[in-house]
Amino acid sequence: MGAIEELRRRYRATWEVFSRKLDTYQSCVELGDAARVEAALLDVERARMEYNAARDLLAQHLTGEIAAIDLKSIAVPELRRVRETARLLWELAGRPKGTADSDWHRAEHLVRAASAG
Secondary structure (H helix, E strand, O other), X not given: OOHHHHHHHXXXXXXXXXXXXXXXXXXXXXXXXXXXXXXXXXXXXXXHHHHHHHHHHHHHHHOOOOOOOOOOOOXXXXXXXXXXXXXXXXXXXOOOOOOHHHHHHHHHHHHXXXXXX
């Protein structure tokens, strides 16, 4: 499978996961299951960040911003480190609402700096 096909596959797969997580969250809210709402919302946020990363990577490739992609160099472990770092930043800040994007970008910067140094 070529790079573009793999990027499209990842994009579709992350969208499907994000959509399922949203459905689960909505069900928890509708049932008034407060205990599960917070966990489901966190799952939605993680899925959204993975979807955004896949979407952005595909867009960068399609627009020529990145011409060749070594998919092994953009592996799940790096995304996992970014996700774990973003979660830690969020938790250390007291789990504030509405900081997911800034936490993610800060985590990306920290992971890249750690990898480079």
